[in-house]
Amino acid sequence: MDIIYPHHSMAEVLTENYHLLPVINRFGIQLGFVDATVEEICQKYEINTDFFLAIINTFHNENYFPEQKMQEFNPLKIVDYLRKTHDYYLTVIIPGMENILEKLIESCSLNCEKMKPIRKFYQKYKEELLAHIQDEEQNVFPYIIDLVRNKKISDGYSIHTFEKEHTNVDMKLNDLTMLFLKYLDPVYDNTLCNEFLITLLRFEKDLKNHARIEDYVLVPAVESIEKKLRK
Ligand SMILES: [Fe+2]
Ligand SMILES: [Fe+2]
Structure with missing residues (x-):
C-alpha cells in the first residue's frame, strides 16, 4: 500500500504501518475498528477524510505531496x-x-x-x-x-x-x-x-x-x- 485511500481498512492500514498509531491518536481515534474503512472511521470521529489522509500519507510515504489539496x-x-x-x-x-x-x-x-x-x-x-x-x-x-x-x-x-x-x-x-x-x-x-x-x-x-x-x-x-x- 503506497498511498492510503478512503476505502482501505483501518486495521490493515495500521498493520502495514504501526508508526501511524500515535498519529491517529492525535486525531482522537482509538482502536476497535472491526472492518471499518478509513472513511467510515473519519465519519465516526467527525474528521475531514481528505485532511486525515493528507496527514497520514505524509507520514506513510515520503514522496506523497498532494499539492492541489494542501491549500484547501x-x-x-x-x-x-x-x-x-x-x-x-x-x-x-x-x-x-x-x-x-x-x-x-x-x-x-x-x-x-x-x-x-x-x-x-x-x-x-x-x-x-x-x-x-x-x-x-x-x-x-x-x-x-x-x-x-x-x-x-x-x-x-x-x-x-x-x-x-x-x-x-x-x-x-x-x-x-x-x-x-x-x-x-x-x-x-x-x-x-x-x-x-x-x-x-x-x-x-x-x-x-x-x-x-x-x-x-x-x-x-x-x-x-x-x-x-x-x-
Ligand atoms: Fe512543530
Ligand atoms: Fe517545526
Whole structure:
C-alpha cells in the first residue's frame, strides 16, 4: 500500500504501518475498528477524510505531496493537530526517552566516561528542540490564528518570517543516534541500549514527518490565505 485511500481498512492500514498509531491518536481515534474503512472511521470521529489522509500519507510515504489539496485545508485544523503533536513530544516522548537514558547510564559498570558527552549532547539537543517548539507555539501559530480569524496581514510579514528551518533539529537527532552506534563502549545493558535507540529512531522519523507537515501542509495553506488577502 503506497498511498492510503478512503476505502482501505483501518486495521490493515495500521498493520502495514504501526508508526501511524500515535498519529491517529492525535486525531482522537482509538482502536476497535472491526472492518471499518478509513472513511467510515473519519465519519465516526467527525474528521475531514481528505485532511486525515493528507496527514497520514505524509507520514506513510515520503514522496506523497498532494499539492492541489494542501491549500484547501483550514490552517486552524492543521495548527490544532500540530499542537497535539508538540504536546505528545513534551509529555510522552521526551520524558520517556530521558527515563531510558538515565537507566542506561546507571547500568554502566566499567568505564563510563563516554556516557557523559552523550548525556550532555542530549541535553543540548533537548534545549534546541524545546526552543523550536516554543517558537512555533508562541510566534508561528499565533500569527496563523490571527491571520485566519481576523484576516490580519502586515506588510513585510509572511509565514516565512516566522517558521524556522527544520534542518538543525533533524540533523542533531541523527548525530545522537550515530554517537550511540559508532562510539559507545559495550559496557552497558544491551536491552536498555536497544530500547533507547529504537525510541530515538522512532522519534527521529516522527519528528521528520512532523516537520514535513509544517513545511508542506501548513506553510502552503497559510501562503494561499496570505496571497488572497494581499490581492
Ligand atoms: Fe512543530
Ligand atoms: Fe517545526
